[in-house]
Amino acid sequence: MIKTAEEIALMAEAGRLLASVFAHLDQQDLIGKSTLEVNNLVEDYIVNELKARPASKGQYGFAFALNSSPNHVVCHGVPSPTDILQNGDIVNFDITLEKHGFIADSSKTYLVGEVSPSAKRLVQVTYEAMWKGIQAVKPGARLGDIGFAIERHAQRSGYTVVREYCGHGIGREMHEPPQVLHWGRANTGQVLKEGMVFTIEPMINQGGHAVRTEDDGWTVVTKDGKLSAQFEHTVAVTRSGVQVLTLRPGERKPA
Numbered sequence: 001m002i003k004t005a006e007e008i009a010l011m012a013e014a015g016r017l018l019a020s021v022f023a024h025l026d027q028q029d030l031i032g033k034s035t036l037e038v039n040n041l042v043e044d045y046i047v048n049e050l051k052a053r054p055a056s057k058g059q060y061g062f063a064f065a066l067n068s069s070p071n072h073v074v075c076h077g078v079p080s081p082t083d084i085l086q087n088g089d090i091v092n093f094d095i096t097l098e099k100h101g102f103i104a105d106s107s108k109t110y111l112v113g114e115v116s117p118s119a120k121r122l123v124q125v126t127y128e129a130m131w132k133g134i135q136a137v138k139p140g141a142r143l144g145d146i147g148f149a150i151e152r153h154a155q156r157s158g159y160t161v162v163r164e165y166c167g168h169g170i171g172r173e174m175h176e177p178p179q180v181l182h183w184g185r186a187n188t189g190q191v192l193k194e195g196m197v198f199t200i201e202p203m204i205n206q207g208g209h210a211v212r213t214e215d216d217g218w219t220v221v222t223k224d225g226k227l228s229a230q231f232e233h234t235v236a237v238t239r240s241g242v243q244v245l246t247l248r249p250g251e252r253k254p255a
Contacts, residue, residue: 001169001176002195007102008236008245011171011197014104015234015245017050018097022108023249024049025093030085030112035068038093039079042066046097055096055103055174062218067094067107074162074203074211074220074228087113090123092230094201096174103174105199106246107232118206119227125157126204126229131253133182133200137235137242141192147184150202160209162228165220167199170234192237197245201232 003011024045030038043065046054054065069077070091077083077092085091094107109123132149151161167180178190182202207226214221222228234245 001171002193003171003197003236004195007171008195008197008243010100011102011104011234011236012243012245014052014097014099014102015106015247017052017099018095018104018106018246019248020050021045021095021097022106025108025110030091030110031087033085034081035070035077035079035083035085035091036081038068038085039064039066042093042095050097050099053098055098059096059174065095068092069094069228069230071227072222072225074205074222075165075230076218076220078216078218085112088115088119089113090115090119090227090229094230094232101172103170103172104234104246105170105174105201105232106234107201107230108248109229109231121157122159122204122206122227123229125154125159126202127231128254129153129202129204130200130231130233133202134233134235134242134244135253137192137200137237139192139194139237139239142187143178143180143189143192144184145186146200147181148186150200151183154202154204160205160207162203162205162209162211164211165203167201167232169196169198171197194237194239196237197234199232199234201230203228203230
């Protein structure tokens with residue numbers, strides 16, 4: 001769905017507020033915190049400080065303001081008072097925010113305390129892979145170019161890309177067309193046009209790409225128990241290229 005300049009400006013405001021949520025999280029000492037504590041901190045900040053709405057809460061029956069996905073959890077992890085973050089963990093927080101009727105969606109994988117070099121490398125490569133996808137966005141490019149760029153970077157680094165979950169269009173609804181795969185062939189798929197807004201959110205696994213959903217119906221984990229990382233931004237196709245609507249303070253694309 002093509003957005004007007006006015007709609008994209010409103011989405012950019014939601015994106016700016018969401019970026020400030022991550023800046024607030026960056027200041028927290030996560031060691032010893034439960035994922036539910038983090039959820040409550042984020043919900044309080046969105047509602048009381050930003051006067052916005054945590055868009056995930058109530059979506060599809062989900063009861064929380066964020067997804068918390070530590071270590072081998074790929075996505076859709078459910079905050080819990082017994083899920084305590086430990087030194088050496090990695091954890092992805094996936095947060096959505098609605099302001100003025102428009103939704104922004106972003107996620108970041110955090111290093112909790114002193115993390116192993118192998119885990120740190122996975123997180124760094126995943127971040128780079130997201131940016132490879134973002135850099136492929138411009139009018140006239142195709143959706144397949146995004147997935148191809150992401151998968152190529154991940155595979156060159158010895159990792160695999162989760163195939164069951166993808167990026168998506170976004171606007172007044174959290175999930176709109178098109179689907180944005182994080183794997184695929186260049187020069188295939190829908191042509192990108194100015195005014196399209198969607199997420200790019202690759203999930204990269206240390207081992208195989210296979211995943212399974214746990215009995216809670218939400219939490220998705222790697223089948224082999226190895227680590228998974230994810231990053232996500234909401235982007236808009238502009239006349240000359242791409243605008244990252246959820247860019248965080250001080251964030252710069254990797255060299």
